[in-house]
Amino acid sequence: MQMAMRRLVGVLGGMGPLATVDFMQKVIAATPATCDQDHVPLIVYSVPQIPDRVSAIVAGTDEPFQAILQGLRCLEQAGARLIAMPCNTAHAWYDRLAASTSVEMLHMADAVRQRVGGRQETIGLMATYGTVRAGFYQRYLTSVERTVLLPTADVQAVIGKAIAAVKVNDMSHARQHMVAAAEALLHAGADRLLLACTELPLAAASTAIQDRCLDATVCLAEACVAFSTRVQPHLSEEPDVWTSVGSRIS
Amino acid sequence: MQMAMRRLVGVLGGMGPLATVDFMQKVIAATPATCDQDHVPLIVYSVPQIPDRVSAIVAGTDEPFQAILQGLRCLEQAGARLIAMPCNTAHAWYDRLAASTSVEMLHMADAVRQRVGGRQETIGLMATYGTVRAGFYQRYLTSVERTVLLPTADVQAVIGKAIAAVKVNDMSHARQHMVAAAEALLHAGADRLLLACTELPLAAASTAIQDRCLDATVCLAEACVAFSTRVQPHLSEEPDVWTSVGSRIS
Numbered sequence: 001m002q003m004a005m006r007r008l009v010g011v012l013g014g015m016g017p018l019a020t021v022d023f024m025q026k027v028i029a030a031t032p033a034t035c036d037q038d039h040v041p042l043i044v045y046s047v048p049q050i051p052d053r054v055s056a057i058v059a060g061t062d063e064p065f066q067a068i069l070q071g072l073r074c075l076e077q078a079g080a081r082l083i084a085m086p087c088n089t090a091h092a093w094y095d096r097l098a099a100s101t102s103v104e105m106l107h108m109a110d111a112v113r114q115r116v117g118g119r120q121e122t123i124g125l126m127a128t129y130g131t132v133r134a135g136f137y138q139r140y141l142t143s144v145e146r147t148v149l150l151p152t153a154d155v156q157a158v159i160g161k162a163i164a165a166v167k168v169n170d171m172s173h174a175r176q177h178m179v180a181a182a183e184a185l186l187h188a189g190a191d192r193l194l195l196a197c198t199e200l201p202l203a204a205a206s207t208a209i210q211d212r213c214l215d216a217t218v219c220l221a222e223a224c225v226a227f228s229t230r231v232q233p234h235l236s237e238e239p240d241v242w243t244s245v246g247s248r249i250s
Numbered sequence: 251m252q253m254a255m256r257r258l259v260g261v262l263g264g265m266g267p268l269a270t271v272d273f274m275q276k277v278i279a280a281t282p283a284t285c286d287q288d289h290v291p292l293i294v295y296s297v298p299q300i301p302d303r304v305s306a307i308v309a310g311t312d313e314p315f316q317a318i319l320q321g322l323r324c325l326e327q328a329g330a331r332l333i334a335m336p337c338n339t340a341h342a343w344y345d346r347l348a349a350s351t352s353v354e355m356l357h358m359a360d361a362v363r364q365r366v367g368g369r370q371e372t373i374g375l376m377a378t379y380g381t382v383r384a385g386f387y388q389r390y391l392t393s394v395e396r397t398v399l400l401p402t403a404d405v406q407a408v409i410g411k412a413i414a415a416v417k418v419n420d421m422s423h424a425r426q427h428m429v430a431a432a433e434a435l436l437h438a439g440a441d442r443l444l445l446a447c448t449e450l451p452l453a454a455a456s457t458a459i460q461d462r463c464l465d466a467t468v469c470l471a472e473a474c475v476a477f478s479t480r481v482q483p484h485l486s487e488e489p490d491v492w493t494s495v496g497s498r499i500s
Contacts, residue, residue: 017286018278024267024296028267039266039298041297041298044294046293048287048291052286074293077327078327079324
């Protein structure tokens with residue numbers, strides 16, 4: 001009888017679609033598995049038509065909220081036991097989304113906070129302008145006594161170029177902008193760089209600065225795997241879509 | 251006003267999880283896009299606890315059917331307008347699945363049939379033993395007058411090893427077995443090799459035989475993109491989850 005206990009994780013994605021795929025790969029990579037059945041069950045809402053998050057934050061409008069909420073409702077209905085949203089910028093709406101559902105919702109910055117070790121360090125924040133302005137990484141990380149170093153306006157513009165290049169799959173320019181911005185932050189005193197935009201790990205891959213980076217997508221993926229695979233003695237007592245899938249495996 | 255018309259595609263996946271991710275990447279790669287919003291909206295059911303398909307076919311049991319049907323119901327409820335199943339072997343249950351839903355369901359072998367050109371050729375079938383035994387590729391391809399070359403038992407065993415190696419992420423052995431089996435089929439008279447197991451393109455990537463291969467996953471991805479992005483003059487008359495997402499973009 002196969003009885004791998006796994007809880008269904010809902011992925012509120014499509015922001016952008018490649019970042020969602022990257023997140024799924026990181027969930028797979030973070031899972032101890034010897035066969036398909038060991039892996040984390042996912043229900044993935046990847047609808048890239050959700051309006052642009054950064055421009056909404058900059059314009060002070062609320063356009064993406066309803067579209068993201070629709071995705072959340074879809075994942076609830078599918079029986080997700082935890083919701084993860086592999087888009088840092090969209091966390092500007094996290095509080096309202098979490099308040100509108102009874103399903104547990106992971107916050108990416110909380111996953112990062114749990115991951116950073118005990119040592120004193122200065123973390124350089126590499127994110128969209130929208131994420132920097134929303135301020136949640138500053139709040140979560142300073143709560144565990146990390147110093148957060150924000151990019152200057154010039155460096156922020158270069159980070160924006162790296163992200164835009166990934167979105168059009170121009171990896172050569174993406175890497176070039178990524179390294180330039182990273183070096184500026186390291187020079188300004190950052191001990192580590194937090195890649196807090198789902199596009200940035202793709203730009204940092206196979207570059208010289210990769211070892212200095214902490215990937216928020218990996219932190220979120222690891223938190224999802226921990227949730228899904230944790231031994232849950234009371235699981236059989238709970239109504240759970242996943243339990244009903246599991247019962248067919250026996 | 252952004253009004254990219256896109257229909258929601260449901261992905262019946264998790265068989266295995268890496269193959270689902272590979273399929274999603276191929277959908278993205280096959281989509282002409284300049285921004286997130288151009289991409290195909292996907293709802294992805296990636297529940298790898300679906301019982302093993304090959305062993306069920308070999309044992310003559312029906313174990314995976316109910317688990318796959320549960321995934322299909324989930325995608326229906328989420329509003330998918332088309333269902334694609336990026337697992338060749340699971341197509342042994344295609345007829346019953348398609349008969350139990352009113353949503354259009356793509357058949358991978360049909361997507362391949364539409365893709366192969368007009369020339370006479372012999373296609374070497376590289377698939378799981380379950381897929382070969384189920385016989386649907388033979389039926390679909392011979393219907394368009396392709397000669398299908400099946401592997402000998404020895405070569406089939408090597409193909410099985412390549413697939414198993416991908417599933418445990420042992421890419422070095424996967425490539426080695428893949429090339430050995432491919433060369434045997436080419437030597438036996440195949441003009442092209444059909445990679446009709448979602449794990450095999452990962453084993454064929456960056457090998458010398460890659461150019462001789464036709465990837466069934468790519469054929470399925472292209473058919474999904476064509477369906478989702480096709481201009482649909484009557485779309486606004488239909489009740490459609492995707493239309494309601496779209497209306498929020500304007």
